[in-house]
Amino acid sequence: MGDVAKDLAAGTVGGAAQLIVGHPFDTIKVKLQSQPTPLPGQPPRYSGAFDAVRQTLAAEGPGGLYKGMGAPLATVAAFNAVLFTVRGQMESLVRSHPGAPLTVNQQFVCGAGAGVAVSFLACPTELIKCRLQAQSALAGTGTAAVTVKYGGPMDVARQVLRSEGGVRGLFKGLLPTMGREIPGNAIMFGVYEALKQQFAGGTDTSGLSQGYLIVAGGLAGASFWGIVYPTVVIKSVLK
8 A cells, every 4th residue: 555655646646747847738729720721712711839838828818728617726636646556456367377477468548447547537537628729729710619718627528417407418429438548558568568677677777866767757658649649639629
């Protein structure tokens, strides 16, 4: 239980740091993905990422880049608890005998199993986040999608529960979310383990320095997004 608590605490702090640093980029991504198709002969709302940043800062200030962060920040502890707890249980199931190091293939399996579990937590959180991020991208376009305005995360949840089928409405886009989390976590944990073993020259990776771990983690995260990005686009459009 002590190791679980340490993993949970480290994962929660790390997840919050990742969210705070990465959320502005995520906001711009969602705005670019969810902007309406321009009329023939008309330019798109945003010509690219830098233009989206410029317009967001001009219209909403720096806080606009962090719109929708409340929901994922509030659930980062629960997300990491589910992710690492399920992954730990999967490790005990696939390990050949107690204490044996896991192979890269076994890490793939454990990551995929954890991805199934976290999809059910990530889906409503992502829906709330995307609604708040996208509404400013749609504002002023004259589309029906902008008739609903949200005052914050709780307001999004309340309106979805009231007008979009109750709890089921919060799980809109569940399949694309699973299409991101299952292969994404499988690839991420598998690549992370493969890189650590490559750096260590064997299966014992306990002696790796912080620098090697950072490089392995960064490349593993890049592999996550490189594999699943098309499903992220679909998820943003559906939500």
